[in-house]
Amino acid sequence: MKNTHHDIPPALVQALHAAQRVVVFTGAGVSAESGIATFRDALTGLWSRFDAQALATPEAFRAHPDIVWGWYEWRRAQALRATPNAAHHAIAELARHVPELTVVTQNVDDLHERAGSTGVAHLHGSLHAPRCSACAAPQTCANEAPDEPGEGRRIPPPACTVCGAPVRPGVVWFGESLPGDAWSAALRAAEQCDLLFSIGTSALVYPAAELPQRALAAGATVVQINPAVTPLDKQAHCNLHGLAADVMPRVVA
Ligand code: BV8
Ligand code: ZN
Known part of the structure; x- marks a missing residue:
């Protein structure tokens, strides 16, 4: 990776360089700049x-x-x-920079796949x-x-x-169970990662919102990217208050 992470905290750049297993957990905010x-x-x-x-x-x-x-x-x-935006592309690119990357999304669109991410766990169908x-x-x-x-x-x-x-x-509607295979893959990835990004989600809907908590409990670094404050702000190690399509390309640069 080149050293072009403008305005990204050095501790995060370091954590990213050291990370073996990374989880990217996304919500509707990631697709907002695609017009969804x-x-x-x-x-x-x-x-x-x-x-x-x-x-x-x-x-x-x-x-x-x-x-x-x-x-x-x-x-x-x-x-x-809609077409994938710079955040979807940066997330797909990130997979080429770290040994293991799991994308877990609450989104019901297919923009991660269209940007080139593979093996995406779709928690909500x-x-x-x-x-x-x-x-x-x-x-x-x-x-x-x-x-x-x-x-x-x-x-x-x-x-x-x-x-x-x-x-x-x-x-998956409210009151319905999440698809078992996607949920168990997501849980396993969150509990085994060293770094989890929570991007563009209000972190209100359970059990999905448990994933950053599970990662924290297992000792991972948790980074949140969202222009607004969410319940996760207090617990995350790092809150980057900005738009996913602006911030993610700088994280991956
Ligand atoms: C279950 C698919 C077991 C469909 C969705 C208390 C009372 C009642 C119920 C519960 C309760 N506690 C827990 C529950 C259960 C309930 C729940 O969590 N309720 C909460 C809300 C209180 N959960 C369930 O029912 C789940 N199932 O528990 O099963 C069970 C079984 C039987 C009986 C009981 C329990 C199933 C939940 C699945 C719901 N399905 N989606 C559809 O899409 O139509 S949820 C919906 O919320 C979304 O689709 C998405 O999947 C999820 C999360 O939303 P976000 O993605 O975060 O989107 P949101 O709009 O909220 O936020 C956008 C964020 O982006 C904002 O923060 C914004 O600031 C940010 N943003 C904006 N622009 C940008 C940006 N960020 C970055 N860049 C930008 N440019
Ligand atoms: Zn039928």
Whole structure:
């Protein structure tokens, strides 16, 4: 690595050079500069009478399938149009600088993969992998490049090709368990790393928000990158208050 880490604390540069195992834990803020609304900002139009946490539940899908499906189709269209930003690229590049890097994301887009990261643990599923709400059969997305559905448009979910029940988004809703393989890989990586970056997440949603705590408890250095203050500020060894796409390229430089 060249010595061009402008404004990055020397102790962090040192920790990065010494690290054997690094975890990058990301949230919606990493995709913000790609034009994807963060989770707590993704409500406009019809959806603004809900809070995101109320819409992202099995109960909401049962009560208002067309509102919930419409919201996810709007978000899927946004994700399809977006491209990875400098933060996604820097994270993919970081894998070439450290012996072992695990990317763990709460995001339901695929921008880490499109930037070149591999083996990404998706704790909260994907916008691009719908499945049947009854028999769980994987379903294909209706249209590879839908027109941007209008903000607040109701869209009835399609019927399962196997049993006819409504198709649901392939994401993890509140009250649902995380995919076991992704969660155990994330937990193992957090407990075994020497350095964890928590980037662009409000650190409010559990069990995902446990990961930085587990890393701290295991003796790792924890670095947070976020323009805002989060509950993690008090515990992190280093808080870089800035935009992920500005800060990450300087960390990796
Ligand atoms: C579970 C997928 C076991 C869908 C999401 C108390 C009461 C009630 C419930 C609970 C409770 N305590 C714990 C719970 C359980 C609950 C929970 O944690 N609730 C909290 C909120 C109180 N958790 C669950 O239910 C989980 N499952 O526990 O299973 C179980 C089983 C049965 C019964 C009970 C329990 C499942 C949670 C999964 C929810 N699914 N997403 C979808 O996307 O629609 S969560 C949602 O939050 C997001 O999608 C994301 O995945 C997650 C975290 O959000 P963030 O990514 O952090 O985004 P956010 O908008 O919040 O913040 C953006 C941040 O970026 C901000 O800090 C901002 O400053 C920053 N930022 C902005 N721009 C930039 C930036 N940073 C850097 N650069 C920038 N440019
Ligand atoms: Zn089915």
